[in-house]
Amino acid sequence: MNKKIIVIDDEPNVRLGYRITLETEGFAVQEANGAAQAMAAFEGEAFDLAILDMRMPELDGLELLAQMRERGLDTPTVIITAYGDVPHAVKAMKLGAIDFLQKPLTPEQLRALVAEVIARHEAPPAPEVPPIPLKYFTDGSFHLLAAKRAINNRNFDMAREHLMEALKQNDYVIEVHNLLGVLSEMHEDYPTAKKCYGRAIAINSSYEPAQQNMRRIFELFNFGSSKEPFNLGE
Amino acid sequence: MKQRIFFGLAPLFILLLVMGGYAVSLFARLGNSVDVILRENFRSVVAGQQMKEAAERMDSALFFSLVGEEERGTKMYGQNLPIFQENLDLELHNITLPGEQQLADKTRDLHEQYAARARIFWETTDMELRRKMYFGEMLPTFTAIKDTAQEIIRINQDNMIEADRQARSLSASSTRYMILAVIAGLALAAYFAFRLQRSILQPIQAVTAVSRELGDGKLDQVVPVASQDELGQLADAFNKMATKLRAYRQVTSDQILQARQMTEITFSAFPDAIIALASDGRINFTNPAADRLFHKLDLRSALPAVAQSEVERVLKGGEDYLPTSFEKAMCVRVDDQETFLLPRVIGMRDESGSLFGAAVILQDVTRFRLLDEVKTNLVSTVSHELKTPLTSVRMGLHLLLEERIGSLNPKQIELLLAARDDSERLLRMINDLLDLAKLESGKSRLLRQPISPPELVESAARELRDFVEARGSKLATKLAYELPSVDVDAQQIAHVFSNFVSNAVKHTKVGGEVTLSAKRHGGGVRFSVIDQGPGIPAGYQDQLFDRFFRVPGAEVSGAGLGLAIAKEIVVAQGGSIGVHSKPGEGSEFFFDLPISETGGES
Numbered sequence: 001m002n003k004k005i006i007v008i009d010d011e012p013n014v015r016l017g018y019r020i021t022l023e024t025e026g027f028a029v030q031e032a033n034g035a036a037q038a039m040a041a042f043e044g045e046a047f048d049l050a051i052l053d054m055r056m057p058e059l060d061g062l063e064l065l066a067q068m069r070e071r072g073l074d075t076p077t078v079i080i081t082a083y084g085d086v087p088h089a090v091k092a093m094k095l096g097a098i099d100f101l102q103k104p105l106t107p108e109q110l111r112a113l114v115a116e117v118i119a120r121h122e123a124p125p126a127p128e129v130p131p132i133p134l135k136y137f138t139d140g141s142f143h144l145l146a147a148k149r150a151i152n153n154r155n156f157d158m159a160r161e162h163l164m165e166a167l168k169q170n171d172y173v174i175e176v177h178n179l180l181g182v183l184s185e186m187h188e189d190y191p192t193a194k195k196c197y198g199r200a201i202a203i204n205s206s207y208e209p210a211q212q213n214m215r216r217i218f219e220l221f222n223f224g225s226s227k228e229p230f231n232l233g234e
Numbered sequence: 235m236k237q238r239i240f241f242g243l244a245p246l247f248i249l250l251l252v253m254g255g256y257a258v259s260l261f262a263r264l265g266n267s268v269d270v271i272l273r274e275n276f277r278s279v280v281a282g283q284q285m286k287e288a289a290e291r292m293d294s295a296l297f298f299s300l301v302g303e304e305e306r307g308t309k310m311y312g313q314n315l316p317i318f319q320e321n322l323d324l325e326l327h328n329i330t331l332p333g334e335q336q337l338a339d340k341t342r343d344l345h346e347q348y349a350a351r352a353r354i355f356w357e358t359t360d361m362e363l364r365r366k367m368y369f370g371e372m373l374p375t376f377t378a379i380k381d382t383a384q385e386i387i388r389i390n391q392d393n394m395i396e397a398d399r400q401a402r403s404l405s406a407s408s409t410r411y412m413i414l415a416v417i418a419g420l421a422l423a424a425y426f427a428f429r430l431q432r433s434i435l436q437p438i439q440a441v442t443a444v445s446r447e448l449g450d451g452k453l454d455q456v457v458p459v460a461s462q463d464e465l466g467q468l469a470d471a472f473n474k475m476a477t478k479l480r481a482y483r484q485v486t487s488d489q490i491l492q493a494r495q496m497t498e499i500t501f502s503a504f505p506d507a508i509i510a511l512a513s514d515g516r517i518n519f520t521n522p523a524a525d526r527l528f529h530k531l532d533l534r535s536a537l538p539a540v541a542q543s544e545v546e547r548v549l550k551g552g553e554d555y556l557p558t559s560f561e562k563a564m565c566v567r568v569d570d571q572e573t574f575l576l577p578r579v580i581g582m583r584d585e586s587g588s589l590f591g592a593a594v595i596l597q598d599v600t601r602f603r604l605l606d607e608v609k610t611n612l613v614s615t616v617s618h619e620l621k622t623p624l625t626s627v628r629m630g631l632h633l634l635l636e637e638r639i640g641s642l643n644p645k646q647i648e649l650l651l652a653a654r655d656d657s658e659r660l661l662r663m664i665n666d667l668l669d670l671a672k673l674e675s676g677k678s679r680l681l682r683q684p685i686s687p688p689e690l691v692e693s694a695a696r697e698l699r700d701f702v703e704a705r706g707s708k709l710a711t712k713l714a715y716e717l718p719s720v721d722v723d724a725q726q727i728a729h730v731f732s733n734f735v736s737n738a739v740k741h742t743k744v745g746g747e748v749t750l751s752a753k754r755h756g757g758g759v760r761f762s763v764i765d766q767g768p769g770i771p772a773g774y775q776d777q778l779f780d781r782f783f784r785v786p787g788a789e790v791s792g793a794g795l796g797l798a799i800a801k802e803i804v805v806a807q808g809g810s811i812g813v814h815s816k817p818g819e820g821s822e823f824f825f826d827l828p829i830s831e832t833g834g835e836s
Contacts, residue, residue: 011622017629024638082621104625104661107632211725215681 009053035059140170242430271397282387288318437465541577555579666795687752694731706744714753721830734763741767762824
């Protein structure tokens, strides 16, 4: 059965682009021009994934996501941001959102991220399931995947455990350090968060999400407030 | 002055003269009187002796004749009579004492009587008569003569003794008088010397005292002109100088007053609060804007806390506090409105550079901040509004070119590829504009940390190597040894490297080399990107870092903002940027960064 995706954006032309991109991959796509249409659609049926534009006229992406979570809708969500309005990430992570794409995006980027998120939630619940190659369990990517899934499901303790496991297996995955940093920050453990971002940057100094997080934490302690949002990595 | 000294010393001369004269006359009197008395009396004594002796001889002569020695007696008498007479004459002309005249007269009378009798005696041949005459008349007369002569000798001798005694007593009293006179002379001399000293020193001391007061700024002092001599002229000249000084100060203080008034008027017209502080932090001056602000904020003439801490830092000799970013503005409520004040603190130094106070300017930047916010919002809005249509355009183009929804003929593909390239270019331009706007508004805060230059270069090389090699060139690095750390935002510097390298690659032929280097330069570190491209004509090198500038004839590839952004980044980090290039010899784009204040050798 085809996976069902809902695209929520106030721009019809953008929705068209997303729809065609996803339909060519064989997904069933439904469009919504805003919060009202989206909520109505959720009444009728369940979706495997929501693509949500960060900036919309009436209710912005995070507010809509908060409403969805309030109604018990656990739909995994990809958030589309524009330069300058990356969502505030404590909010975003608390709502289980860690997958972002920045406008303007290409069909390949959208397909790749959608495929990753869908696969994440289809993945075997535990490592003992056999047909998966051995490497998958030893290079930390299984635990990273499991951690992301746990964050999507807002199970942060489990996410932390998986991230720590992933770290044990492979210390060189930037994303792991970055996500651990955001988790630490969520628990207001700023020194650990700073250390995590530092390690991520040490691995690759041009890794944008960790750079932004580090910058924000730096500003938080040097200027008292920051306009730089959390960045959970795309 | 000469007169003063002369009149001061003249009494001393006179005193010396008088005393000298007195002493000379005294000694003369003393010597003279003794001498005359002794000489005259001595003469009388001698005459007396002679007379006595002659009288005795004459008496003996008479007596010889009585005993038969007629001839011998006559001869002896004849010899001594003139001697007696001669000495009697002497005595008669040497009368010096009271009573001497009578004695001399008596002697003369007795002698005349004796001589008359003697003539009769000699004429008498009768021996008996002669004897009678001798014993009856001659002998008593002789005895009287002898006694009288003796009396003359005695009074003269007595007088000599008396004169000697008088001379002694005169000498003793003279000594006493002389001692008294010397003491009086000394006292007088001391008095005159004291007067002389006072009359010379007093005017000089007066000038000295007034000079001191003048030095202390009391210009209305006058030295009394007591005389017409050199000291008086000095005092007069001094007073004239003081008058000129007074006039000069009047002019100067008028000018200062005028300058002060000008400053105050300018400051009162100044819309921003200006506060001048003394070196101990006391407020010396506030302009009306500052007074209003203090009043509205109910600050009771104290500086707002943020400014206060900077003032203390500057007064301790710190650098001036001249923030340019509105982020440093402090927010206060004035008349129920949020007002943003940007404090600036400038140390006031004299010519020798020592600090004597500080000026605080509280610039009202509320409007600028508002504008800044409007600009930021505008940027964000434009970003969203431009990027949303661009998203659907790009997405559509990409989808069509994928040919998953239908195949395209070559001409359609060509058109769509051109459209896709331009949509990418449009995106780069929008991103560049946003970067620039962000950098300019200061929103892009710097994450500055000490980092070693090799680390910066190696990290840039790592990220850019693939990009360079994909375009058929090689990437090399060249690092000097022992470079000190630099204090920079590594991500932004990476952006600059990326911009330089992408330019370099564009102008380097396939197979060429792009070199990243770091070395000491001046007080900092110079980072360069060197290419083997065609170089840039000298005429364009200055404009390269201007916005929207493109070397005419160069291949169009962007908005011409890349180097402008690079410049903004480097300048924001306290560095400078530039290019060395010669047509045909490639180009070196470089930026110099100051070394870290805390960082050590890397």
